[in-house]
Amino acid sequence: MESVISLDQVSKTYKVKQQIDKPFWQRLLSTxxxxxxxxxxNISFQVEAGExxxxxxxxxxGKSTLIKxxxxxxxxxxxxxxxxxxxxxxxxxxxxxxIGVVFGQRTQLKxxxxxxxxxKLLKTIYTIDDATYAQNMGFFVDLxxxxxxxxQPVRTLSLGQRMKCEIAxxxxxxxxxxxxxxxxxxxxxxxxxxxxxxxxxxxxxxxTIILTTHDLxxxxxxxxxxxxxxxxxxxxxxxxxxxxxxxxxxxxxTFTLKNREAVKIKTPQAFDISYxxxxxxxxxxxxxxxxxxxxxxxxxxQIVDMSISGFNLTQIIKKxxxxxxxx
Amino acid sequence: xxxxxxxxRVEAKLAFISKSTYRAATILSALTNTFLMIIYIYxxxxxxxxxxxxxxGYDLNEMILYILIVKLLKPLYPFGxxxxxxxxxKNGDIANYLLKPVRMEWQLLGNxxxxxxxxxxxxxxxxxxxxxxxxxxxxxxxxxxxxxLFAYVISAYAFVFVFELCIGVISYYTSNLWGVNKLKxxxxxxxxxxxxxxxxxxxxxxxxxxxxxxxxxxxVPSNIFMGISSEFTLVSFIxxxxxxxxxLTFYGMFSHKITKNIMVYGG
Numbered sequence: 001m002e003s004v005i006s007l008d009q010v011s012k013t014y015k016v017k018q019q020i021d022k023p024f025w026q027r028l029l030s031t032x033x034x035x036x037x038x039x040x041x042n043i044s045f046q047v048e049a050g051e052x053x054x055x056x057x058x059x060x061x062g063k064s065t066l067i068k069x070x071x072x073x074x075x076x077x078x079x080x081x082x083x084x085x086x087x088x089x090x091x092x093x094x095x096x097x098x099i100g101v102v103f104g105q106r107t108q109l110k111x112x113x114x115x116x117x118x119x120k121l122l123k124t125i126y127t128i129d130d131a132t133y134a135q136n137m138g139f140f141v142d143l144x145x146x147x148x149x150x151x152q153p154v155r156t157l158s159l160g161q162r163m164k165c166e167i168a169x170x171x172x173x174x175x176x177x178x179x180x181x182x183x184x185x186x187x188x189x190x191x192x193x194x195x196x197x198x199x200x201x202x203x204x205x206x207x208t209i210i211l212t213t214h215d216l217x218x219x220x221x222x223x224x225x226x227x228x229x230x231x232x233x234x235x236x237x238x239x240x241x242x243x244x245x246x247x248x249x250x251x252x253x254t255f256t257l258k259n260r261e262a263v264k265i266k267t268p269q270a271f272d273i274s275y276x277x278x279x280x281x282x283x284x285x286x287x288x289x290x291x292x293x294x295x296x297x298x299x300x301x302q303i304v305d306m307s308i309s310g311f312n313l314t315q316i317i318k319k320x321x322x323x324x325x326x327x
Numbered sequence: 328x329x330x331x332x333x334x335x336r337v338e339a340k341l342a343f344i345s346k347s348t349y350r351a352a353t354i355l356s357a358l359t360n361t362f363l364m365i366i367y368i369y370x371x372x373x374x375x376x377x378x379x380x381x382x383x384g385y386d387l388n389e390m391i392l393y394i395l396i397v398k399l400l401k402p403l404y405p406f407g408x409x410x411x412x413x414x415x416x417k418n419g420d421i422a423n424y425l426l427k428p429v430r431m432e433w434q435l436l437g438n439x440x441x442x443x444x445x446x447x448x449x450x451x452x453x454x455x456x457x458x459x460x461x462x463x464x465x466x467x468x469x470x471x472x473x474x475x476l477f478a479y480v481i482s483a484y485a486f487v488f489v490f491e492l493c494i495g496v497i498s499y500y501t502s503n504l505w506g507v508n509k510l511k512x513x514x515x516x517x518x519x520x521x522x523x524x525x526x527x528x529x530x531x532x533x534x535x536x537x538x539x540x541x542x543x544x545x546x547v548p549s550n551i552f553m554g555i556s557s558e559f560t561l562v563s564f565i566x567x568x569x570x571x572x573x574x575l576t577f578y579g580m581f582s583h584k585i586t587k588n589i590m591v592y593g594g
Contacts, residue, residue, distance in 0.1 A: 073425050073426065112345040113341060
């Protein structure tokens with residue numbers, strides 16, 4: 001498969017001005033001091049056409065810097081980047097025709113005008129033909145239920161409504177690659193779900209998606225692959241389904257009992273079991289032992305409910321980062 | 328090219344509509360400008376009454392015309408471009424504009440044209456009324472005068488736009504353009520003769536100003552409208568385009584170099 005994005009040993013260092021804790025007149029006379037911040041350190045990875053990749057990391061991990069380098073806004077200090085076969089900085093204008101970008105904390109819509117006016121402007125910018133524009137607009141309006149607010153000034157829209165318009169704007173010109181930098185930041189559950197559903201729908205159209213978000217459930221739903229970045233370094237790169245499988249070999253089983261006093265069970269292996277009133281929890285049970293544990297509990301207790309839970313992506317990444325820190 | 332022209336037209340239209348959404352601000356702005364024009368007119372009336380004859384080669388009628396032309400031209404010129412540019416660099420919104428398949432400069436131009444047209448319309452009404460009240464005799468304006476005026480205003484517009492881009496790009500270094508903009512406004516106001524015609528300046532200074540492009544912003548168009556032409560009119564046309572190309576080259580080189588080191592603030 002052809003690589004849409006290819007990064008080879010890419011690094012980016014910023015110079016950040018240091019605030020001087022001195023009186024005003026002393027600050028005027030003193031020379032400025034700068035501190036170097038290594039935002040991205042020797043990162044290499046590739047993204048294939050049609051893939052959806054989630055960038056995961058804490059605040060300041062370097063995700064946004066990475067996106068800005070891939071979109072050609074920032075120039076790397078070292079390393080090589082190719083996006084759609086081109087150097088994204090030198091051929092930014094050309095690449096921009098084929099990519100869509102959403103920055104969750106910024107707006108590309110005209111603040112005083114309605115979203116529809118901004119969409120018309122984008123039609124001109126990307127030279128979208130009338131038929132494609134009408135078809136895409138119809139599709140987005142239906143999918144995002146935008147009919148009610150598409151003619152309102154952007155400044156009067158709620159964050160969720162605005163973000164739906166921002167995302168529609170990024171996809172309007174049928175881009176082959178879309179970067180979404182925290183598109184669901186500050187949104188309620190319904191808006192988040194609508195955006196995830198939209199991205200899943202767009203994935204079917206073979207669009208390559210790069211998504212950064214702190215909501216790992218969104219990455220679990222939308223992305224095929226996850227890249228974890230910590231302090232500017234790529235520390236984990238794996239398929240989402242593989243990560244879930246890998247970390248879900250053991251399950252936690254919770255039994256809700258009819259009897260108040262939980263009767264202790266005997267198992268061949270020593271499981272991590274906790275007993276409480278009307279409740280037994282068995283932790284880290286391998287898949288093949290679930291039946292055995294369930295039988296044992298049922299023999300001694302009266303069960304009214306039970307649940308088997310595994311790790312979701314949030315817990316997996318948290319556990320991975322904690323284990324890494326301990327190591 | 329056609330695509331860029333269409334883009335500029337659409338951007339200008341949207342900027343015009345955007346400005347028109349703030350009606351109260353428009354009315355207040357028009358009122359403020361009307362008051363300012365009246366103040367200037369009475370100020371010059373008083374000055375002319377206390378002097379023996381023409382001031383800097385202008386009689387009272389020509390001076391009033393000069394004031395009105397300056398007040399009409401000022402909002403038309405793209406003086407807000409550097410502030411807009413600097414603001415986008417400061418708050419990081421520059422990222423969105425760098426991610427479009429057309430250069431941000433065309434967006435700024437379209438935006439400036441739209442806003443300029445709106446301000447020209449809103450200021451034009453009061454200026455027209457005041458001119459009917461205070462201008463005693465009108466110069467003979469022919470089609471060639473209009474053509475010449477159009478050519479000179481376009482030239483000055485191009486110069487101001489490129490000059491503003493050069494100021495705006497400094498924001499990559501300074502982050503905040505507040506001080507630079509204050510200086511720019513003062514320089515432009517002084518050298519271009521916003522408050523009084525350059526011919527009232529000392530001769531030594533006037534000689535310097537004649538080789539700078541600022542005179543083409545207000546003085547030359549006003550003189551063309553009033554039928555006061557000299558050999559300087561042609562020279563100023565060459566000077567303004569010369570400076571525009573030099574500044575454009577500087578901007579092109581500087582912006583390419585600086586964008587390799589830019590930071591986009593705020594995540």
